[in-house]
Amino acid sequence: MPADPRQTLPAHPVTAGASPTTEPVAVRAALIVVALAFLALFLVLPLVAVFAEAFRNGVDAYFASFDDPDTWSAVWLTLGVAAIAVPLNVVFGLAASWAVAKHDFRGKSLLVTLIDLPFSVSPVVSGMCYVLLFGAQGYFGHYLQSVGVQIIFAVPGLVLATIFVTFPFVARELIPLMQEQGVSEEEAALSLGAGGWRTFWSVTLPNVRWALLYGVLLCNARAMGEFGAVSVVSGHLRGQTNTVPLQVEILYNDYNFVAAFAVASLLAGLGLVTLVVKSALEWRYADQLASGRRH
Amino acid sequence: MTSSLDATYAAPAAPGAPPSRLKARMSATPFRTPSAVPGFGLALGFTVLYMSLLVLIPLGAVVAWAASLGPTRLLAILSQTQTLNALKISFGISLAAAAMNAVFGLLLAWVLTRYDFPGRRLVDAAVDLPFALPTAVAGIALAAIYAPNGWVGSLLPFKVAYTPLGIFVAMTFIGLPFVVRTVQPVLADVDRELEEASATLGAGRLTTVFRVVFPTLIPALLTGFALAFARAVGEYGSIIFIAGNIPNVSEIAPLLIITKLESFDYAGATAIATIMLAMSFVILLVVNLIEAWSRRRLGHAR
Amino acid sequence: MDLKIRDVRKEYGSFPALNGVSLDIRSGELVALLGPSGSGKTTLLRAIAGLEIPDSGRILFGDEDALAKPVQERNVGFVFQHYALFRHMKVFDNIAFGLRVRGRARRPAEADIRKKVLELLDLVQLKGLENRYPAQLSGGQRQRVALARALAIEPQVLLLDEPFGALDAQVRKELRRWLREIHNETGHTTVFVTHDQEEALELADRVAILHKGDLQQVGTPDAIYDEPATPFVYAFIGDSSSLPIEVRGGRAALDGRALPLGSVDAPDGPARLHVRPQDVTFVTPGEGVALGRIAALRRLGAFRRADVEVGARRSRIEVRLPPEAVFAEGEEVGLAFERFAVFPAEGAPSAARAA
Numbered sequence: 001m002p003a004d005p006r007q008t009l010p011a012h013p014v015t016a017g018a019s020p021t022t023e024p025v026a027v028r029a030a031l032i033v034v035a036l037a038f039l040a041l042f043l044v045l046p047l048v049a050v051f052a053e054a055f056r057n058g059v060d061a062y063f064a065s066f067d068d069p070d071t072w073s074a075v076w077l078t079l080g081v082a083a084i085a086v087p088l089n090v091v092f093g094l095a096a097s098w099a100v101a102k103h104d105f106r107g108k109s110l111l112v113t114l115i116d117l118p119f120s121v122s123p124v125v126s127g128m129c130y131v132l133l134f135g136a137q138g139y140f141g142h143y144l145q146s147v148g149v150q151i152i153f154a155v156p157g158l159v160l161a162t163i164f165v166t167f168p169f170v171a172r173e174l175i176p177l178m179q180e181q182g183v184s185e186e187e188a189a190l191s192l193g194a195g196g197w198r199t200f201w202s203v204t205l206p207n208v209r210w211a212l213l214y215g216v217l218l219c220n221a222r223a224m225g226e227f228g229a230v231s232v233v234s235g236h237l238r239g240q241t242n243t244v245p246l247q248v249e250i251l252y253n254d255y256n257f258v259a260a261f262a263v264a265s266l267l268a269g270l271g272l273v274t275l276v277v278k279s280a281l282e283w284r285y286a287d288q289l290a291s292g293r294r295h
Numbered sequence: 296m297t298s299s300l301d302a303t304y305a306a307p308a309a310p311g312a313p314p315s316r317l318k319a320r321m322s323a324t325p326f327r328t329p330s331a332v333p334g335f336g337l338a339l340g341f342t343v344l345y346m347s348l349l350v351l352i353p354l355g356a357v358v359a360w361a362a363s364l365g366p367t368r369l370l371a372i373l374s375q376t377q378t379l380n381a382l383k384i385s386f387g388i389s390l391a392a393a394a395m396n397a398v399f400g401l402l403l404a405w406v407l408t409r410y411d412f413p414g415r416r417l418v419d420a421a422v423d424l425p426f427a428l429p430t431a432v433a434g435i436a437l438a439a440i441y442a443p444n445g446w447v448g449s450l451l452p453f454k455v456a457y458t459p460l461g462i463f464v465a466m467t468f469i470g471l472p473f474v475v476r477t478v479q480p481v482l483a484d485v486d487r488e489l490e491e492a493s494a495t496l497g498a499g500r501l502t503t504v505f506r507v508v509f510p511t512l513i514p515a516l517l518t519g520f521a522l523a524f525a526r527a528v529g530e531y532g533s534i535i536f537i538a539g540n541i542p543n544v545s546e547i548a549p550l551l552i553i554t555k556l557e558s559f560d561y562a563g564a565t566a567i568a569t570i571m572l573a574m575s576f577v578i579l580l581v582v583n584l585i586e587a588w589s590r591r592r593l594g595h596a597r
Numbered sequence: 598m599d600l601k602i603r604d605v606r607k608e609y610g611s612f613p614a615l616n617g618v619s620l621d622i623r624s625g626e627l628v629a630l631l632g633p634s635g636s637g638k639t640t641l642l643r644a645i646a647g648l649e650i651p652d653s654g655r656i657l658f659g660d661e662d663a664l665a666k667p668v669q670e671r672n673v674g675f676v677f678q679h680y681a682l683f684r685h686m687k688v689f690d691n692i693a694f695g696l697r698v699r700g701r702a703r704r705p706a707e708a709d710i711r712k713k714v715l716e717l718l719d720l721v722q723l724k725g726l727e728n729r730y731p732a733q734l735s736g737g738q739r740q741r742v743a744l745a746r747a748l749a750i751e752p753q754v755l756l757l758d759e760p761f762g763a764l765d766a767q768v769r770k771e772l773r774r775w776l777r778e779i780h781n782e783t784g785h786t787t788v789f790v791t792h793d794q795e796e797a798l799e800l801a802d803r804v805a806i807l808h809k810g811d812l813q814q815v816g817t818p819d820a821i822y823d824e825p826a827t828p829f830v831y832a833f834i835g836d837s838s839s840l841p842i843e844v845r846g847g848r849a850a851l852d853g854r855a856l857p858l859g860s861v862d863a864p865d866g867p868a869r870l871h872v873r874p875q876d877v878t879f880v881t882p883g884e885g886v887a888l889g890r891i892a893a894l895r896r897l898g899a900f901r902r903a904d905v906e907v908g909a910r911r912s913r914i915e916v917r918l919p920p921e922a923v924f925a926e927g928e929e930v931g932l933a934f935e936r937f938a939v940f941p942a943e944g945a946p947s948a949a950r951a952a
Contacts, residue, residue: 019650020490020491020494020647020648020667020668020669021487021490021491021494022409022500023500023504024500028410031402031405031406031410032406032410032412034402035399035402035403035405035406035407036406036418038399038402038403039403039418039421039422041447042464042467042468042471043421043422043424043425043468043471044421044424045436045440045446045447046424046428046433046436046437046440046468047424047428047436049436049439049440049446050432050435050436053436053439091341092341092342092345092346095337095338095339095341095342095345096338096342098334098338099335099338099339099342102330102332102335103327103328103330103332103335103338103339104327104328104330105326105327105328105335105339106326106327111342111343113579114346114350114351115346116579117350117354118350120525120529120575120576120578120579121354121529121571121572121575122528122529122530122531122549122568122571122575123430123529123530123531123532123549124529124531124549124552124553124568125357125529125549125552125568125571125572126353128357128552128556128564128568129353129354129356129357129568130353131556131561132353132356132357132360132561132565133352133353133356135556135561136559137559137561138356138561139356139359160349163349164349164350164353167345167346167349167350183330183332186332187331187332190331190332190333195333196332196333196334200334221427221429224429225428225429225430225431225432226429226430227429227430227431227434227531227532228430228530228531228532228549231531231532231553232553232556245429245430245431245432245532246431248431248432248435249431249536252435252536257439260435261435261436261439264431264432264435264436267428267429267431267432268428268429268432270429271424271427271428271429271432272427274427275420275423275424275427276420278423278427279416279420486679486681488677488679488681489681489683491648491668491675491677491681492675492677492681492683492743492746493683493694493698494647494648494667494668494669495646495647495648495668495669495671495673495674495675495747496694496695496698496746496747496750497669497670497672497695497698497699497750498669498694498695498698499669499698502698506694506698507683510683510685510686511684511685591732592685592730592732593684593685593732
C-alpha cells in the first residue's frame with residue numbers, strides 16, 4: 001500500500017495556493033521578507049562587515065596585518081590554550097556521560113543541571129571567581145605569591161577560565177545521546193567477556209563519535225573565541241597573555257582598524273567553518289546526534 | 296524494584312532489633328542502583344572532582360566573599376549611583392532586547408518551520424551565527440556598522456553606536472537564536488488537525504493562529520525570552536565596543552565589575568556579581584517551572 | 598440537509614486518491630464510508646468538509662455549491678480521529694469555540710452560549726466536566742467533547758473521521774452504540790469514515806465501500822452483505838474463498854465440467870466463484886457441486902475449519918464445520934454451496950451496483 005502522500009508533504013511551498021491551514025500567498029511572502037530582512041540586518045551584516053573592513057585597504061594591507069609578532073604570539077597562545085582545554089573537557093564529557101547515562105544514582109538530575117551552569121553565568125563572573133581565588137588579594141593570593149606561582153595574569157589563569165566556560169559543550173552533546181542509546185550494547189559486550197575499558201573503546205565510543213565531534217567543534221570554537229572570561233584573568237600583557245580575541249580588542253582600541261578586523265576575520269572564518277561542519281553533521285547524522293538538543 | 300531486592304538480602308532481625316520490614320525500608324533507596332556496567336566510581340569521581348575544582352569552588356568563592364561582606368555592606372555598595380545605574384542599564388535594556396527577540400524570533404521560527412522557500416536551509420543555519428561568531432568579533436563588527444560613519448549608522452538620523460541604543464542592538468544580536476531554537480521544535484510539533492478543527496468551526500485564519508496555535512507556543516516563547524534575557528545581561532564582548540561605556544549612561548554591569556576588579560575593589564565587584572548570579576539562578580528556576588507547568592497542564596502530545 | 602457528490606476526482610502528484618466518485622446522501626441519513634487504507638474514504642470526507650479541494654467534480658449541500666465556499670463557511674461539524682481538542686482551553690471553551698469565533702452579527706450572547714454548551718455536555722453525558730482540561734480526560738471522554746464541539750455550531754452535515762480508531766475495543770463498542778442513539782435523537786445528516794466493517798454494518802443506514810479511489814457499492818448493510826456487487830466487496834465484507842471457473846453460455850464450468858449451479862449472471866469467459874465458509878457443507882463424494890479433498894483441518898474458536906482442495910489446479914476454499922464434525926485430512930468430500938456469487942475474473946469489466 002503506498003504511503004499516504006498527505007503525511008509526507010513538506011512545509012507549504014511559498015508559491016502554492018491557500019489551504020485551510022495556511023495563510024494567503026501575499027501574507028506568506030510578506031512575512032518571509034520581513035523575517036529575512038531582520039535576519040540580514042541584525043545577524044548577517046556583522047559577519048559581512050568583518051570581512052569588508054578587513055579588506056578595506058586591499059589585500060596587501062590585509063596580509064600585512066599578520067606581520068605583527070604580538071599577533072602571532074596571540075595565535076600560538078590561543079592554540080595552546082585550546083589544545084589544553086578541549087582535550088580535558090572531552091575527558092570530562094566522556095566521564096560525566098558514562099556516569100550519567102549508563103548508571104542510575106540519586107542526584108543525577110542535580111548533576112546534569114550543574115553541568116549546564118556556565119551557560120547561565122556571565123563570562124565576566126566566570127573569570128572573576130578565579131581572581132577572587134588566585135588574584136593578588138584573593139583567598140590564595142598571598143600563598144601563591146610566597147611560592148612564586150602566578151595564575152592570574154598568566155597562562156594558567158587563561159586555561160582555567162577557558163575550561164570553565166567551555167566544559168559543558170561536550171557533555172551536553174553526549175549525555176542525551178548516550179541516554180537514548182541505553183545500556184544494552186554495553187551489557188551485551190560485558191556478557192561476552194569484554195572488560196570495562198574494552199567495552200568503552202569498542203562499543204560506546206563508536207556509537208557516539210559524531211556527537212563527540214560535534215561537541216568538540218563547539219567546545220573548540222568557544223575556547224578559541226572566548227573573550228569576557230579571559231579578559232578578566234588576562235592582564236592584557238601584549239605578546240604574553242593575549243589570546244586572539246584580546247589581541248583584536250587591543251588593535252581596535254589602538255585605532256588599528258584594518259589589522260583588528262583582519263585578525264577578527266580569522267575567528268570569523270573559524271566560526272563559519274564550525275557552522276558549516278555543524279550543519280553538515282546535523283544534516284547527515286541527525287539520528288546519531290541527540291534529539292531535542294538545546295543550544 | 297530496589298526495595299524488594301534489598302528486602303531479600305537484608306539480614307534477619309536480631310531480637311530487639313527493628314523488624315526486617317522496617318530495615319528493608321530504611322535501605323530501600325541506595326545511592327546507586329547496582330548494575331553490571333563498571334567504571335561508575337571512576338567516572339563519577341572524576342566528574343565530581345573536575346566540577347568541584349573548576350566550577351563549584353570558584354563560584355563558591357564569590358558566594359563566600361559576598362557572605363563575608365554581609366548583607367548591609369552589600370546593600371550599601373549596590374545602592375551607589377553608578378552601580379545602580381549599571382544594573383538598571385543591563386537589566387533594562389536586556390529586557391527590551393529579549394522582548395524584541397521574542398517577537399522577531401517567533402516570526403523567524405514561524406517562517407522557517409511553516410514555509411518553504413529557496414535558501415531556507417541557509418537561513419536556518421544563519422540563525423546560529425551569534426553562537427558561532429566570537430563575541431569580540433561580533434562586537435567590533437557591530438560597532439563598525441552602527442558608528443556614525445558606518446553602513447547603517449550613516450543612514451540613520453540618530454546615533455546608535457556609543458549610546459544605549461547600541462547596547463540594545465548588540466543584545467538583540469546575541470539573544471535571537473535562543474528564542475528561535477526554543478520555539479522551532481514546539482512549532483514543528485503543532486498538530487495541523489487543531490488548525491483544521493478550528494477552521495471547520497468557522498474561525499478565520501487570523502483567529503486560528505492567535506487563539507489556537509499561539510497559546511501552545513507560550514511556554515516555549517517564555518523560555519526563549521528568559522534565556523535571551525539571561526544571556527544579554529551577562530554578555531560582555533559583543534557589547535563593550537558598541538556601547539559608549541559612559542558611567543551612568545551606557546555602562547553595563549559586567550564592565551563595571553571589570554573596572555572594579557582592576558582597581559582592586561573586590562568588594563564592589565563581588566556585590567554586583569552576586570546580584571548577577573542570583574538572577575541566573577532565578578532564571579534557571581523560572582525556566583524549569585515553566586517546563587513543569589506546561590507538561591502538567593498541556594500534557595504530552597495527544 | 599441532503600448531500601450530492603458528483604464525479605469527484607483528486608490526485609496527489611501521480612497518486613489517484615479519488616477516481617470520479619458519485620454518491621447521494623439523504624437528509625438525516627447515517628452513511629459509512631468503508632474501505633482499506635488508501636481507498637480514498639478519508640480524502641472524500643475531507644473534500645466534503647473543505648479540508649481538501651477536489652481537482653474536479655461537484656459537491657452540493659442541498660442546492661448550494663459547497664465547493665464555492667471555504668471550509669470556514671461550510672458549517673460542517675468535523676470530528677477527528679485524534680480528537681484535535683484545544684489543549685490549552687477547558688472543555689467548556691472548546692465546545693463554545695465555534696460559537697465565539699462568529700462575527701458580531703451571528704454570535705449569540707454569552708449567556709446563550711453557556712446554556713448551549715451545558716445542554717450539549719448533558720447530551721454527550723459529560724455533565725459537570727466543563728472546567729476540566731483535555732489532558733485530564735480519558736480517550737472516550739475526549740471524543741465525546743469533540744463531538745459536542747462539532748454539534749455546537751448546528752452543522753448542516755456531521756463528518757467523523759475514524760472517530761473510534763484511537764480507543765480501546767471496549768470503549769469503542771460503547772461509543773458506537775451511543776453515537777447511534779445521539780444520531781437518532783438529533784437527526785443530523787452524518788457521514789463517517791471507518792476501516793472496520795463490523796462498525797460500518799452495525800451503525801450505518803447505508804454503507805459506501807471504496808477501494809483504490811473507486812466507489813464499489815452503496816447499499817444497506819443487508820444488501821452489502823447478501824448481494825455484493827464486486828469481488829472486492831465480497832472479499833472485504835466477511836470471510837470468503839474463491840475458485841477459478843469458466844462461464845459459457847450462462848453456465849459455470851470447472852475444469853471443463855459444467856457445475857450444477859443453474860444459470861449464472863456473468864459474461865462468457867474466465868470468472869471466479871466466491872463462497873463464504875459458512876455457506877459450504879460436506880456431502881457424499883459425487884453429489885453436490887464439486888469434488889474436493891480435505892487438505893487441512895484446524896480448530897478455530899467455536900468451530901472447525903477445513904481447507905479443501907478443489908479442481909485440477911487444486912484451488913483452496915475454506916469451509917466452516919461444526920466442532921463435532923468428524924473428518925480426516927486427505928478425505929474426499931462432495932461440496933454443496935448454499936449461497937455463492939460469480940464475478941468475471943480480474944481485469945474484466947464489472948459494474949458497481951448501487952442500491
